[in-house]
Amino acid sequence: MADPFALQSFKKLLFLTMVTTILWSCKLLTAFAEEEGDPKFEVMYEWKAINYSWDSLDDGSAMRRYKNYIPINNAISGVKIWKDRAYLTVPRWRRGVPSTLNWVPICDAQQDPSCPRSPPLTPFPSWEMQEPGNCSAIQYVQAVEIDPLGRMWVLDVGRRNILSPLPDNRCKAKLILLDLEGGGRVIHTYEFPDRVAPRLDSFLNDLVVDVNGNSPDGSDWFAYITDSGGVPTLGGGIVVYSLGTDESWRVTDLTSMRARIPSSFARVGGSLAILAFNVDGIAMSPKGRRDPQVYYSPLGSRGLYSLPVTALRNSKDRSAAPFVRYYGRKKSQSDGMMMDSEGNLYFGLLTLEGMGVVNDTALESTNGEYVGEDMLFMDPERLQWVDGLGFDNDGSLWFITNRLQNLEFFNVDLKEVNYRLNRFRTGTKSYMN
Structure with missing residues (x-):
């Protein structure tokens, strides 16, 4: 018969060995992370404040535009x-x-030491197309999409200063198609x-382009x-636009949108954020x-939904x-979302200050029980x-982080990095491919 005291001592020794091993593993992993950096995504560009290529202005409006520039906004x-x-x-x-609406050149600092870390933004397609209050120009762009034919679908909200007490509502919302191969020529x-x-x-917050034609x-x-x-609690909607017939209509659902x-309230980056916006990510x-x-989700909701x-x-x-279709609750509220060519959302x-992913095959096979x-x-x-x-065409997902919780409450600190353009290798392409 085994000695119970010896057996107990062995168990204690085994437990201490396991704990020591785990602690050393964590220490090694931490040291590796500090030495190598996060291997999953890389910061391509970062800005404390957004600046523009003022020298590309060749007329008298340069000084006027610069004087009206408020960095924290x-x-x-x-x-x-x-x-x-x-x-x-x-x-x-x-x-x-x-x-x-702007552009920056893609430049990899790891391969080219001359790459700027915080490049200025160049207006696209021109400075003239950015004139505030000119309803034939571009007024407010939050989202664009680029189709496989090289056409940029520019979603112009029309309204400006919507986070101000007196927003400017003089211009209607519009959709502009630009030819990227033609230098940004307006197609429609x-x-x-x-x-x-x-x-x-x-x-009008975000869009996807259905290329199944x-x-x-x-x-x-x-x-x-x-x-x-x-009104947040009364719901938003999804607007459908047909390029073939050049018409639009609105689809609503009070429950999901x-x-x-x-x-509608959360803590992001340790600060309060107001998320009281209807259907947002798509x-x-x-x-x-x-x-x-x-697929879609309101900003002020953790629910994930879809419509055929x-x-x-x-x-x-x-x-x-x-x-x-309702799939369940995500681990957190989310803003932007996108699906790749393999059905990964x-x-x-x-x-959680993080990025999540779920596959559409898993979603559609759950019968209403979200897999997470x-x-x-x-x-x-x-x-x-x-x-x-x-997505780019080389198998990487690019994404923005911008600390909007600070902009909401006028807490932007221009001494810190506020905006980052990040890249993550997925080995896949856009849903349109």
């Missing part, structure tokens, strides 16, 4: 990649944003009617656009999927409630408020 929100450029949006939430402009995007309270020139493609505006009071199934879905494309196309100006997790997203990475310093996302 300039925050990068969206990103899309095309060839050797990253296109960045700077929404006109408040006064003092000289250019709302569509103004949304007030019944689809009310001029006084709409907030039969026309090789993309003339029969659609755009699906989230409208986060309106509205912000919810318990989720993503779409990869090209060629059977029964393609459009057929319902969006056929539910003109009415509720789509019978067709809504990526989105930020605001209160995988956490790709967390970083309480560099991943405060993951916003816009975009």
Whole structure:
């Protein structure tokens, strides 16, 4: 018979060995992380304050634009990649944003030491197209999409200074198609009617482009656009635009598209954030999927929902409630989201300062029981408020972090890094491929 005291001593020794091993493993991992950096994503550019290529102005408006520039009100929100450029949006939430649609060259500092760490933004397609108050120019851009034909779908909110007590509502919301191969030439402009995007309270936030058409020139493609505006608890909507017929309509659902009071407030980066906005993030199934879905989530909600494309196309100006699919609650509220060519849905997790992912095959096989997203990475310093996302053609996902919780309450500290353009290797491409 074994000695009970010896057995107890052996158990204690085994436990202490396990604890010591775990502690040393953690120490080694920490040392590796400090030495090598986070291997999962890399910061390509970072800014304490956003600046612009003022020297590209060749007329008398340079000084006027510079005088009206208020650095703390300039925050990068969206990103899309095309060839050797990253296109960045700077929404006109408040006064003092000289250019709302811009670009920077893609440059890898690890390969080229001459790459600037904080490059100035160059207005796109021109300074003239950025004139505030000129309704034929671009007024407020938060999101764009670039289709496989090299056309940029620019979503112009129209309204400016919407986080101010007196927003400027003189311009209607519109969708502008620009030819990137043609230097940003305007191909088409569509103004949304007030019944689809009310001029006084709409907030066209983000969009996806449905390339599941039969026309090789993309003339029969659609755009699906989230409208986060309106009274938070009464819901927003999804706006559908048909390029083929050049018309738009609005699809609503009170349950899935509205912000919810318990989720409309959160702590992000240690500070209070007000998230009382309706349907916000949007993503779409990869090209060629059977029964393609459009996934979405309000900013002020943790719920994840989808609507089949057929319902969006056929539910003109009415509720789509019978067709809504509910998958469950994400670990946190999220802002931007995007799906890749393999059906992986990526989105930020605001209160966790991280990035999550879930596959559409897993979503559709759950029968209403959410499988939960995988956490790709967390970083309480560099991943405060993951916003816009975009894929390049080399298998990487690019995304913005911008600390919007500080902009909300006038707490932007220009002595700290506030805005980052990050890159994460996925080995996949955009949902449109």
